[in-house]
Amino acid sequence: MALLDVAGVTVRFGGVTALRELSFTVDEGSICGLIGPNGAGKTTLFNVVSRVYDAQEGAVAFEGADLLSRPAHAISGLGIGRTFQNLALWPGMTVLQNVMVGAHHRSRIGALRAAVRWGSSREEAKLTRTAWDALDELSLTDVAFHPAAGLPFGTLKRVELARALTGRPRLLLLDEPATGLTQTEVGELGEMLVALAERHRLTLLLVEHHMGMVMGVSDKVVVLDFGAKIAEGSPAEVQNDPAVVEAYLGAPQ
């Protein structure tokens, strides 16, 4: 059974159809690339899966269970983590605190127990430990106590990745993780993602414009154009698909 099953999803904003009857599946343990020109609907799909947007038609299932009936805050608890194209960090907190929030759904101490310190220090220590491990894994411990602002974009992107990892997701949605990186760094990132996926048994759904990286790491690539799927298959199949070539380069005159 596919881990993520997107079936006939249509999203409209007023007169604009952002996604048109989109269907594809992501198998457990695989890396799936989601590509397409700007405005093709890639981030819209992420927002449907993480329940920021509602779909007018269609269904999304995670492990066979309906996702669209869940509120946005329940998604991470089900095992779906995400990073954002333009960062959704909290500059009022340190990098470490940001990453600790990643484990919010795995921790329990509420206001009442926290107020009288009933078990809160122990949980806090555990959260700190978990977050620190994620920072360590992504070589971010140097900036752990720095506010999550004013750092290089690539670093902040990694902070988001660390935050998502702290939530122990099974499916991780990565929205343009290579933005702001140099060519060499993009290569390193690709290797790191493959290694992370293996170590944490992650399934990845990856939106990215760096074709070299997407084609290098993905088991399967789904191509969108104007909200509709125009191709799906292995990187080699997709690269030679005439519809894909046309979408990216334009039809020969």
Add this chain to the structure above:
Amino acid sequence: MTAAMGVVAAGSRQHRRRQIIGWALFALVVALIPFLIADTYSPTIFGNRYTVGLGNLSQAIGLMVAILGLNIATGYSGQLSLGHSFFVGSGAYLTAVLVNDFHWSYLATLGVVVPGLFLFGVLFGIPALRIQGLYLGLLTFAVAAVFPSIIRLDEVADRTGGSNGLLIDSDLEAPTWAPLEKVTEWLHAIPGVGSRVPEGLTDRQEEAVYKYFLLVMVALVCFWLVRNILAGRVGRALVAIRDNPLGAAANGVNLPAYKTLSFGISAAVGGVAGTMLAMHSGFVGPDEFGFSMAILLIVGLIVGGSGTLHGAVVGGLAIQFVPHWSSQTQTLPGTDVALEGPYGTAILGGLLIVIIFALPGGASHGFRKIKSRLMPVAPQPPRG
């Protein structure tokens, strides 16, 4: 960057020692001040006579707790509440009515005020789920503005006293075991400083000193509880909602639940502040808790430092003493030019402008900067 005292590691023995010394000094100051100003201290500065009385200080402590409450909804979770005076007023009136009509003791009324105001706050928080920013500000402001009228309604006026307000007929007399008189005598005997301490306390002074300590205790408990809530998981969730709601939801923070919770806690703490103010003055009047108080609390929040706990302390002192002192400034400092009119608010407004430009994060942000410069603490990675 030169550190006057050298960098210490967080949690190390030096850091601990420094913290203990800091708290000990704080405790000493808090314990001595009421005796030093039991006889109202009135220095003359540049030809103007200013007063620092224990009553003002006690009032400021109540305001600190009010700002602490406001800080939770507005400072930490970023929901503009201009109606905090409503909660403070409700707490004050609840206490007054319970003490007068049901003969409860002041502190016992907290058992009703805290859960009652928490519920109020939760109800208040429900519209806040739908509207934000200025619109929320306007809505909450309207609630603040109607409070005095609600108190004056004929249906409740027998209990609330209507426009006349309500004198609370319970005095807080210092228990006989409290060694206030003894301590005053000892302090008076100290050469130098002792001259500021009266030889003995009059009954009224003794009551004021006792009230002060009671209020300090209540305030300390409030700050401790709120600090514990905000220092951990719940506090981070609130800041996450404030700074980026999308990211908060994606990480499992239940936005509606936490927003409502923050309004609930905010209102409950505001209610305690109301109880404290009623305890302090022994009187509640409808206009004390109108929208001017709501605005003043916002001013205190900004001047002290929104989103910090120390900010509430500075803010409470500021909104109590700055208008008070400004109104005592009769002549332009150092000259004979007489000042007339409502200079208190004008000076408070000027101070607000200066602080916004000079210290964007409020006074506590500035203190923190100075402290990290003089006594830097290096945070440490978790052990194990």
